[in-house]
Structure formats: structure tokens, C-alpha cells
Amino acid sequence: LVEQWFGVMVDRGVPLNVQHYNVVISACGRAGDAERAELWLRRLQAEADVEHAESLEPTCRSYTTAAKAYALRGKWQDTERIFADMESRGLALDAWGLxxxxxxxxxxxxxxxxxxxxxxxxxxxxxxxxxxxxxxxTWPPLRALRGLIGKSRFEELCAELKVDLASVPE
Incomplete structure (x- = not known):
């Protein structure tokens, strides 16, 4: 349905921007179709490259939304690949991406x-x-890290890296 809506916008000449693409990427990801979410991310990249329009440049949100669809299935290789592509385009992994x-x-x-x-x-x-x-x-990636490496190793690592858990925002 969201792809049909997007097509109608194109047909009617609505000027598209990154948020329009992000909605489609998100909808595909929520539907469990990681490959289709990534396809829309690639379409966005191609449009940005052709149009040279800042309004079409993929954002951290674009990449993270596509990567999340793979992450939910435990497909870490694909998640890493999308984030490596993001970083190669000069965007840093934010707390949500981490x-x-x-x-x-x-x-x-x-x-x-x-x-x-x-x-x-x-x-x-x-x-x-x-x-x-x-x-x-922030706490969301810290909780994921603690679940991944265990409480004692998590505390050791945070101490080693001087991450003050008491001052970390939610």
C-alpha cells in the first residue's frame, strides 16, 4: 500500500524528499521484508546520486531503518554491510544505529x-x-551490549572505557 502511495506521488509530480523514501523503507522493514527495505534504500541512493539534491541524500535514519529489518532476523552480516556503506558515505553510526x-x-x-x-x-x-x-x-545500546556480553564483562568494559553509567541518558 505504501509503495502504491509513493507511485501516486511520483505520477502527480510531487517533489520527493528523503522522508518519503524513509516511510517506504520503514514500512517494508515492519512487514519483515528486509530485502525490499534495502532495495528502497538503494533507490534513494541512486536518486540522490543522479539528482545531486540534498533533500534526497540518505540519512542515518534511512540506513538504520533498513539495517533494523535485517537485525530483527539476526542477519548481522547484512546489518554490518549497510552500516559500512553508510559510513563510507560520511555518516557516523549514532546511538540508535549502534x-x-x-x-x-x-x-x-x-x-x-x-x-x-x-x-x-x-x-x-x-x-x-x-x-x-x-x-x-545511551541506554538502548548499553542494554543490548549487556545482553550480548554478560553483566560482569559489560561492567568491566564500561569501566575500562570510562563510560559513567550513572550519567548516561535514557
Whole structure:
């Protein structure tokens, strides 16, 4: 339905922007169709490249929404791939993106795709990178990290990285 709505907008000459695409990406993701969500992200990228319009540049929200559809299925490789593409375009992973990435490891851990120790290591590495870049740390990714690596390792890592849990915003 949302894709039909988008088509009507195109047919009527409505000037499109990134928010219109984000709605379609989100709807596909909520429907459990990660591949289609990514297809719409790629369409947005192509439009931005052709039109050279700032209003069509994919945002962190565009990438994170598409990545979340994969993360919900534990498809950490696809989640990582989308975020790597985002970073190659000069966008930094925000707290919501970190939460999505960590949840992809959490959902994919212990599967044949990735041993549990590897998911923990990947999660720790992502968190270290985020903190080293001096990006905001909030409780949603911290909860995902704690679930991934366990309470004691979580506390050790936060102490090591000097993350003051008492001052972290919700």
C-alpha cells in the first residue's frame, strides 16, 4: 500500500524528499521484508546520486531503518554491510544505529552463521569504536551490549572505557 502511495506521488509530480523514501523503507522493514527495505534504500541512493539534491541524500535514519529489518532476523552480516556503506558515505553510526547493530549480534549469536564468542567480540569492537569516536552513548545500546556480553564483562568494559553509567541518558 505504501509503495502504491509513493507511485501516486511520483505520477502527480510531487517533489520527493528523503522522508518519503524513509516511510517506504520503514514500512517494508515492519512487514519483515528486509530485502525490499534495502532495495528502497538503494533507490534513494541512486536518486540522490543522479539528482545531486540534498533533500534526497540518505540519512542515518534511512540506513538504520533498513539495517533494523535485517537485525530483527539476526542477519548481522547484512546489518554490518549497510552500516559500512553508510559510513563510507560520511555518516557516523549514532546511538540508535549502534543499538540496531548490537541487537543483530545478539539475535545472531550462537547460530551456525557466527559463534557466540565472535558475536561478543564484534559487539565489543563496535562499542569501542563508538566510544572512541566520542559519539553519544545511551541506554538502548548499553542494554543490548549487556545482553550480548554478560553483566560482569559489560561492567568491566564500561569501566575500562570510562563510560559513567550513572550519567548516561535514557
Amino acid at each position: 543499538s540496531v547493530l548490537l541487537s543483530s549480534y545478539l539475535r545472531g549469536r550462537g547460530s551456525r552463521r557466527l559463534p557466540m564468542t565472535s558475536t561478543r567480540a564484534r559487539g565489543e569492537a563496535a562499542f569501542r569504536k563508538h566510544v572512541a569516536a566520542d559519539l553519544e552513548v
